[in-house]
Amino acid sequence: MSETLVPGATSLRTLSKIYWSGGGATLDAGADAGIRRAAARIAEVAAGTAPVYGVNTGFGKLASIRIAAADVTRLQRNLILSHCCGVGEPLAPEIVRLIMVLKLMSLGRGASGVRPELVTLMQRMLAAGVLPVIPEKGSVGASGDLAPLAHMAAAMIGEGEALFQGTRLPAAKAMARAGLTPMELSAKEGLALINGTQVSTALALAGLFRAERALQAALVTGALSTDAAMGSTAPFAAEIHDLRGHRGQIEVAASLRALLDGSEIRASHLDNDERVQDPYCLRCYPQVAGACLDLLRQVARTLGIEANAATDNPLVLSNGDVVSGGNFHAEPVAFAADQIALALAEIGAISQRRIALLVDPALSHGLPAFLSPRPGLNSGLMIAEVTSAALMSENKQMAHPASIDSTPTSANQEDHVSMACHGARRLLPMTGNLFHIIGIEAMAGAQGMALRGGLRTSPALERVVARLREDVAELGDDRYLAPDLAMAAGLVEAGALAAPARDALPEVF
Template identity: 45%
Template sequence: MIRLDGQSLTAPLLARIAAGEGVSLDEGALAMVAENRAVVDRIVAEARTVYGINTGFGQFATVVIPPDQLQQLQLNLVRSHAAGVGEPLPKDQTRALMAARINCLLKAHSGIRPEPIRLLADCLNRDVVPVVPSQGSVGASGDLAPLAHMALLLVGEGLAWGPAGLVPGGAALAEAGLAPVVLQAKEGLALINGTQLITALGNLAVARLQRLIPLSDEIAALSLEALRGTRAAFDPRIHAARPHPGQIAVADHMREILGATSAIAESHKDCHRVQDAYSLRCIPQVHGVTRDALAFAGAILERELNAATDNPMIFTDTQESRSGGNFHGQYPAFACDVLAIAAADLASISERRQERLVNPATSDLPAFLTANGGLESGFMMAHVTSAALVSELKGLAQPACVDTIPTSAGKEDHVSMGPIAARKLLRAVDGLEQVLAIEARMALEGVRLVGLAPAAGLDALRGRLSAACAPWTDRPMFEEIQATFRALRDHQEATA
């Protein structure tokens, strides 16, 4: 069980919940939730007019709702805001969404009772997962539509994933031995007002990039050996003179992987070349900035994962409700766009190394990494696939967060488009992983063709790739790429 307390959830932990691990709720945080809820009960009892508790929403904020209609108000809110369209989110992404919302509610500023939070956690632990359409949120006022689809499950409505397909939400709860809740004042709004779709998807991408970015250094090192590149560009003095943390870290990592020398390095130590192409020489500079981007954007997304993003906010100490803008998704949207740019750039330099590997004009290797050129096409089309992926990644790198379309009759006049940023980021990470797999397979074949041992620091990676992929003769390339992809996943697991 992964304990949720509103303040210590991380991207790797969220990824584990998404993959199926259960959650427990911190009892101290739940006690604070109950205290916070008492403020809402007091507001209702005193008949104070407070937005979100006994008024309409958005443009209808001036409409006061009588006490006997407050439950219906909250149910109506959830029903009407469940307006999503498009393909449903995969179950793992929806599980991440649920966990992120639980963690937000445990900050104890939402005015919700513990009961809906417990039910949401029970749904996670029994794998009762709502069907949440992927489109329909502009990322302010929060991810209203996706979270409303999630909230429908808690009141026994909407759809859920069943063993054989989609089932009614109420039936899914009953099958798991769970009962729906009746939403009280403020609780519908508490469930749907926040940035949890952007934040959940962004953190899932972070968890993957935390492994892929260091892996890209290893793959680049294998390419460098296959291309008989020099280690001179990784001299620590060069990088100390331009002290970007990511650049220094990558140069350190490359020296660690490549060691002092190798049989390949010894074979060309007296060659005429004094400088490599940028795709080899500038690995620390290009890979390095992706590390710095991940540090920057990852910190934003982790803070957002442990933030209260509701409106209005309920403050227990002063017994007050205050309206603000924590639901605005610009922070996580901006972070997701930065990471999509980083993924595209990392894939772009990988593709340039691939071109050098298959092009005999830029290496000492046979064309397309086959000794039987003409009869065999070798890795010709693998590079074409990589080029197609990189071109698509460049499109995905176009920021979503700079766009805005005013909604809610102009009240929501600047929105983040964060869910678009988050969804395209995950697509970018998928593409990057495939591009790196293609480079890894090419680099392995290049080293085989050189016929000398590369640096010992590459033994683990080379061993897994070699076990998955026999020396090349023309065969279905897609199977080869898939085998490499799986080998890289295994290598990431082993070195995590």
């Protein structure tokens, strides 16, 4: 399946489909005229004598060096090869696909000066499953994601490596197997490919898309835990949250009310419960998760703009001027990545506290120690809770802001950088940790309900537990638990745990 990209107006939901489902993408036909107009202008500049950065000059600190017209094509090739300095593991194919899609959207704005043939090649690579091998490290998030984008561009000229239908090959061979011909870059095309924030933005978007699934699943598991702990739903009353006024908090409270509606467990202790207040991890969940929801929505607005932006340099303006600027500086993406990291850490922190509550007989209102039907001989979910604590702590450590760091590069020409790329890349392991924390909470919540003497939870949560039980059995005597933790985390990542209660859950974007 191929998605149509409208430069300047492609939705995050479209990009989310591409990330989760794969497939190709093509620019809307309306972008062609602008691409051709900008390419013609760059051709004029390249044939002239006036110095224009990156067209007939060197790059960065070497911008004052003029390049002869006969060497303009060689300049672009040298630029790509010299900038292929990435290190580390390759970025995942779904990230690389999203990088290429974002680059297509940027080029489609008609301000980069590349020829239509370059755009066509990128589209055909996506359609054929030719994905450049891009090492994960090497960008400081300013002057563009230079090193990783150079590896993307290298595959287009037949250098470096690429995946073809999942097999890693020399790029020239991968292109040949797909029936594609590497291209020779013309004036500014190499610079247009490696300038820009597409790697940082793709990683941040992946973090956002994964965070949405985590938050939705965590609302479900939060409701599971509330019912398993015989918690009160009174703190979720609509007027409480209306009186404060935060949209996310109001929506989370409404979601929890809907998820818990009709619970026999809740009804069983309405009139005979000596407790006055629940711990904060239950009572204040709308306030915490709602703030995370609001934060992620703010991030979504930023990344939606950035995904549709022209971020290379120089840019061909509507009056024909070719002007150097700084749209490649990824500060907005760096801030967005840091905000996602904060939300991920908090979603995991409060989820972990609910797990800890459920396994502690002093707090769980009548549940056996560590949720084992026969504690003592069996340890139940004792160490699953410890694992959730370890993952929570790791996420808190990784949540330290990356955007406050900077270091001068390129002989002080690039003297302030955003650090957006690794700030966004750390969201992938953070969301992986969070999926496991939420999966463990799902196991604990479902186990707690099973130990409530046959009382049923709400219809919505019954469906959730039934889905979990398709892959993770109720815990009796101790068993080898690692596969169950992995399976539960996988259900969170796939959106399958939240799916039975989808109608009760808010969306981030």
